[in-house]
Amino acid sequence: MQVTVDGTAVQVSDGATVLEAAKRAGSWVPTLCFDERQAPFGACRACMVAVDGSAKPVPACTTLCREGMVIDTTDPTARRVATAVVELVLSELPSAPAPHTELAAVAAKLGVEGPRWPGATHPVAHDLRHPYLAFEHELCISCGRCVRACDEVQGTFALTAVGRGFEANVAAGIGSGFLESACVSCGACADTCPTDAITERLLLDGGNNGGPPPDAPRLRRRLSTN
Amino acid sequence: MDTERFDRTVTTTCGYCGVGCRLEAHVRQGRILSISPASDGPANRGHTCLKGRFAHQFTRSRERLTTPLIREAGELRPASWEEAYARIASELGRIKRDHGPDAIAGLASSRATNEDCYAMARLMRAAIGTNNIDNCSRVCHSPTSFAMRKSFGLSGATGSFDDIDHADVAILIGVNPTQGHPVVGARIKQAALRGCKLITIDPRRIELADYGALHLSPRPGTNAAVVLGLCHVVARDGLTDADFIAQRTTGYEALAELLGSYTPEAVEEITGIPAADIERAAHMYAEAGSASLLWGLGVTEHKYGSEVVQLLCNLALMTGKVGKPGSALLPLRGQNNVQGSSDMGALPDTYTAYRPVSDEATARQFEQAWGVPLSRRKGYTIPQMFDAAIAGDLKAMYIFGEDVAQTDPDTAHVVEALENLEFLVCQDIFENETSKYADVILPASSFLEKAGTFVNAERRFQLVEPAIDPPGGARTDFEIITTVSKLLGHDMGFQTPWDCLDEIARLTPQYAGVSRERIGRHGLQWPVRPDGSDSPVLYDTFFDNPEELGKFAALPYKEPGDAADDEFPLILVTGRVLQHYNAGTMTRRTNNVELVDRDVLEVHPQDAAKLWVSDGDLVSLRSRVGRIELEAHVTERIQPGHVFTTFHFPETRTNLLVGQSADVNTSCPEYKVVAVDVRPVSEHPAYVPQLAVV
Numbered sequence: 001m002q003v004t005v006d007g008t009a010v011q012v013s014d015g016a017t018v019l020e021a022a023k024r025a026g027s028w029v030p031t032l033c034f035d036e037r038q039a040p041f042g043a044c045r046a047c048m049v050a051v052d053g054s055a056k057p058v059p060a061c062t063t064l065c066r067e068g069m070v071i072d073t074t075d076p077t078a079r080r081v082a083t084a085v086v087e088l089v090l091s092e093l094p095s096a097p098a099p100h101t102e103l104a105a106v107a108a109k110l111g112v113e114g115p116r117w118p119g120a121t122h123p124v125a126h127d128l129r130h131p132y133l134a135f136e137h138e139l140c141i142s143c144g145r146c147v148r149a150c151d152e153v154q155g156t157f158a159l160t161a162v163g164r165g166f167e168a169n170v171a172a173g174i175g176s177g178f179l180e181s182a183c184v185s186c187g188a189c190a191d192t193c194p195t196d197a198i199t200e201r202l203l204l205d206g207g208n209n210g211g212p213p214p215d216a217p218r219l220r221r222r223l224s225t226n
Numbered sequence: 227m228d229t230e231r232f233d234r235t236v237t238t239t240c241g242y243c244g245v246g247c248r249l250e251a252h253v254r255q256g257r258i259l260s261i262s263p264a265s266d267g268p269a270n271r272g273h274t275c276l277k278g279r280f281a282h283q284f285t286r287s288r289e290r291l292t293t294p295l296i297r298e299a300g301e302l303r304p305a306s307w308e309e310a311y312a313r314i315a316s317e318l319g320r321i322k323r324d325h326g327p328d329a330i331a332g333l334a335s336s337r338a339t340n341e342d343c344y345a346m347a348r349l350m351r352a353a354i355g356t357n358n359i360d361n362c363s364r365v366c367h368s369p370t371s372f373a374m375r376k377s378f379g380l381s382g383a384t385g386s387f388d389d390i391d392h393a394d395v396a397i398l399i400g401v402n403p404t405q406g407h408p409v410v411g412a413r414i415k416q417a418a419l420r421g422c423k424l425i426t427i428d429p430r431r432i433e434l435a436d437y438g439a440l441h442l443s444p445r446p447g448t449n450a451a452v453v454l455g456l457c458h459v460v461a462r463d464g465l466t467d468a469d470f471i472a473q474r475t476t477g478y479e480a481l482a483e484l485l486g487s488y489t490p491e492a493v494e495e496i497t498g499i500p501a502a503d504i505e506r507a508a509h510m511y512a513e514a515g516s517a518s519l520l521w522g523l524g525v526t527e528h529k530y531g532s533e534v535v536q537l538l539c540n541l542a543l544m545t546g547k548v549g550k551p552g553s554a555l556l557p558l559r560g561q562n563n564v565q566g567s568s569d570m571g572a573l574p575d576t577y578t579a580y581r582p583v584s585d586e587a588t589a590r591q592f593e594q595a596w597g598v599p600l601s602r603r604k605g606y607t608i609p610q611m612f613d614a615a616i617a618g619d620l621k622a623m624y625i626f627g628e629d630v631a632q633t634d635p636d637t638a639h640v641v642e643a644l645e646n647l648e649f650l651v652c653q654d655i656f657e658n659e660t661s662k663y664a665d666v667i668l669p670a671s672s673f674l675e676k677a678g679t680f681v682n683a684e685r686r687f688q689l690v691e692p693a694i695d696p697p698g699g700a701r702t703d704f705e706i707i708t709t710v711s712k713l714l715g716h717d718m719g720f721q722t723p724w725d726c727l728d729e730i731a732r733l734t735p736q737y738a739g740v741s742r743e744r745i746g747r748h749g750l751q752w753p754v755r756p757d758g759s760d761s762p763v764l765y766d767t768f769f770d771n772p773e774e775l776g777k778f779a780a781l782p783y784k785e786p787g788d789a790a791d792d793e794f795p796l797i798l799v800t801g802r803v804l805q806h807y808n809a810g811t812m813t814r815r816t817n818n819v820e821l822v823d824r825d826v827l828e829v830h831p832q833d834a835a836k837l838w839v840s841d842g843d844l845v846s847l848r849s850r851v852g853r854i855e856l857e858a859h860v861t862e863r864i865q866p867g868h869v870f871t872t873f874h875f876p877e878t879r880t881n882l883l884v885g886q887s888a889d890v891n892t893s894c895p896e897y898k899v900v901a902v903d904v905r906p907v908s909e910h911p912a913y914v915p916q917l918a919v920v
Contacts, residue, residue, distance in 0.1 A: 037272045100230045131817035132280045153273050155415035184804060185276035191262055203260055
C-alpha cells in the first residue's frame, strides 16, 4: 500500500507500522522503547506523530499503516508531547546520560537540555557482581527493552520489571543479580539498553581494558558512590 | 560509529562456533574494548552469545606467544623469525631428502581462515609433495560430510538457519544448541515459543527439551536404531511421500525391506525409548507441513556416526522433507570454520570442494596452476598420522591451530606419537599440551588479528577483517605459511589473503563467483555461480550427483564400539558447556572462568546413591585406557547408567579416557560412548558397588 510521510509517498507492505513507513521515507521519529529486534511495545510515548483523521497524536511504533494514510512526523503537538516525555524521563535521573547513549542522542536531537523540573531522582544503586554485566539502576527508565531482549531475542526470561511508578526498575531473577538468576550472560540487555542502566563492566572500568574511555571520570565517580 | 569511546569499529565474523555471528569489534588504543553483534548479520540478526561478545580478553593475555621459540639442547628458547624459519626449512628439507615427502604431515585448523587452510594444504601438496594434510573436522563432523555427499551430493547443510523460522516441527538429535551454538539455540527457542514443535533426542535432558513437544533419551550409541524406528513407522503408516520417492530418489526398496524388523517394540528393546514415543515422534515429523532435522556431534562421534547421518538423510528423503523452505537438514558444525577448512581441501583425499586427489583432471588443473607435479595418492588422516609416527614412517609434523594432545582421543597414544617425531612445528597463539613436544613454536594470530574468510554451518562465506594487530612479534598464519612455502622453494605468489581467495575461486567451479566484494556484509552461500548468485537452498530440483537422485542407504543398527560391563558399568558421554569453548585455550583466559571454573561429572541421583557419591565429591573415573579425577555433580539432567562431563580444562584430561574406537568410514573418534567405572576417591569403598548392566 502507499502512504505519505512528510510529503513523501512510500510503498509499505500490509501490516507495516507508521514507524516503518517513516524510516522508509527517511524521516526521523524519536524512540526510546523501540528496538527492531523486538515486537513493538508502545511504552515510552516518544514516537508520537500526527496522522490525518486522528484528533490526537498517535504512537508511530504501534500504529499500523492504512492505504493512503498521511503522516506528519514533525507535527508541533506531537513533537511537544515527545519532548515533554524525554524531559520527564531525564528529570528522574541523578546525572545526565552519557553522550553515547540513545537517550542522550534523542534528547539532543529534540533540543532537550536540562530538565526544568527539579525534584526527586533515582537513588544510585550499582550491582557489579557479574564479571561482564553491570546494573546502574538509577539510570533505568523502565522502557522494558532489556526484559524483552531477554525474552524475545535470547529466550532466557532472566529479567523482570519490578516496582511501580517512580520505583519502577529492572531486576535479574528475583532481585538476586545476574549470577544467581537464569542469566546466560549473552549481553542482549546491555546491547539494547538506551541509557547504560545495564552496561558492560569492561566499558565501565576501562582501565583493565585498553585505557579509560573519555567519560571515565564521570563513571569512576558513579562507581565510587557504590 | 561511537567515536566518543572507540577509535574505530571493524565488522568481522566470530571465531568461536559454526553459527558465524557477524560482530562489530570496537577498538581503543589498539585493544578490543567491546564487541557487539552486527544488526545485519544473516545468522545472528543483532544477537550473539557471551563468547562472541565478551570472551576477547585472551587476545591481550600475558601468556600470548610473541616470539618464535626453538628447542636447543632439550630446552625451548626465544629465537628470531629468521632462525625459526631456517630451522624449519633445513629440517623439513632434510627429512624430505632422507625419507621422502610422505614422511612429513601437516594439520590445518578449523579455527583458521579458508585462506590459511588453503595455503597450508598447498604448502603440503606443492612445497612438500605429499597429501598428508588433514584438519580437526576429522574428529567432529567428517561423518556428516561423508554421509551427506553419499546421500545428497554436497557436503553441507541443505538450507539455512532461516529454515528454523519456517519449520512446523524440528528434530534435534545429538545436539545441544543452547550450550554449543547459543545463537541458533536462541533462534530455536523463539521458534518453539511461536509454535514450532521440537523433538529432542539425547541421552541428556537438554534445555530445549523443556521447550519441546517430546524428548527421547536413547542409550548412547543407539541412534541408528532410533532413526530406523522412525523410518519404520513412517513406512508402516503410509506417511511417505510416494511421488518424491519415485521421482527424486533411488534405492528405496532395499531400505523398505530392512525397515520391516525395526518395529517400535524392537527399537525400545535396543534404545530404551518407549515404543509409543517412537510412534509419536515419527507421526509428528512426517505429518508436519515442513520439518527440519538438526544434529551435532552426538550423532557423528560414534563408531557408526556416518551411517546415522545417512539414515537421517533417508528419513528426509522418504518424507520429501528436503530442499523446501522449513524442511532442511542442518548439521550444526562445531567450530567457526569446520565447514570451510574441509571445503578448502585441507583433507588427505580431496582438493577444494571435495574433488578427489586421484581425479586426473583436477590434479592436472592444480599442477598447472601451481607449476609442480602433485601426488595422486591419498595421504594420512589424523589418526593414521599418529599411527605412522609411532611406526616410524612419519618423521615430521607441522601443526597449526590445534592442540591434539588435549583434544584428540587416547591422549597417551597421541603423546607417544608426538614424542616419536624427529621434528615438530607448532604454530599457535598460546603454548599448549602439544607444543610441549615441539621443536619450533611459531607465534600466530587470533581471528581478531587477521583477514580472510570463514564458511559457517549454512555454507556461507563471510568476511574476517583484522580489528587489532598481532601482539609483539606474532605474525598472521597466512604470512607464516606462505613464507615457509617460499623458503621450501615454492612461492605461492600471494601478497594478501584476498589474492588467495581469488585463486580459490578461479580453481573451484563451486566457488567461481566468490570475491571479497561480493561477499560484502551479507555473505555468499556456496555453490556460488560465476555471476555471483548463491544457493541458500540445495536440492530443490535435483540432487548433486550424476544421477541427480537422492540415495537411500539400507544400513542396519550395529552395536557401539564400547559397552558397559561388570568392570565398567557406566557410559560416559562428553560435551561442551555454554561458557567455554573446546580446549578452553581462549575462554579460560577470560572472565568466563568466573562463571565456570572447572569440569564436573554429571551423575544421576540413583547412581550417586549406589556409588555413595554426594554432590561436590571428588570421584575417580576409570575407563579401559585411562583414569582421571573430577568433581561429581548430582543431577537429573542425565539418565541413570550414564555420566557426562566436559573437556574444557586441560588439567582434567578427559580424553585420557577415550579409546581408539572410531567411525568406520571417516575415523572420527567415538567420543560419545566410553564405558567407565566411577567411585569416590576420598575413601576406599568397603565393597565393589553393584550396578545393573546398562
